[in-house]
Amino acid sequence: MSIPHSKRICQIIKLKPSAVDEYKTIHAAVWPGVLAALKRAHIVDYSINYYPPLQLLIATxxxxxxxxEGDMKKVAEDPETQKWWAVTDGMQESFVEGATGSGKDIPWWTEVEEVFRFEGVSQ
Structure with a gap:
């Protein structure tokens, strides 16, 4: 079901092979403060998938x-989220040239273009 007036976002980043188990473990119990920051920023229906052959994390x-932009800036300014990123960024490798970490001017995750969507309703 589509949420009215919503923007769908898909992002990718590479997960370091040595960090797969730790990344899955930490995401099995995301810190409540991080989730609260996402909720305040109007983020819903958030998931991260992993594709091992390409070591690819796919977030939707x-x-x-x-x-x-304003809400994402607030997330980046949240102290709990900054601590979370200090842990998770070290497990990842950005595809974005010049990126140094989450919440900076140069995006850490790569946003990918949507080329198809079907919401279950035919025209």
């Missing part, structure tokens, strides 16, 4: 607010 989410 919906944004239901009206100021995506």
């Amino acid at each position: 989410m919906k944004y239901t607010g009206s100021d995506y």
Whole structure:
């Protein structure tokens, strides 16, 4: 079911092979403060999938607010989220040239273009 006025986002990043188990473990119990920051930023239906042959993490989410850039800035300023990123960024390798970590001017995760969507309703 589609949420009215939502923006769908898909992002990718590489997971270091040595960090697979730790990454899965930490995401099995995401810190409540991190989840609260996402909720305040109007992020819903957020998931991260892993594709081992390419060591690829694929994140999908919906944004239901009206100021995506502003809300993402608030997430980046959240102290609990900054601590979370200090742990998780070290497990990842960005595809973005010049990226140094989450929440910076240069994006850490690569946003990918949506080329098809079917929401179960024919035209």
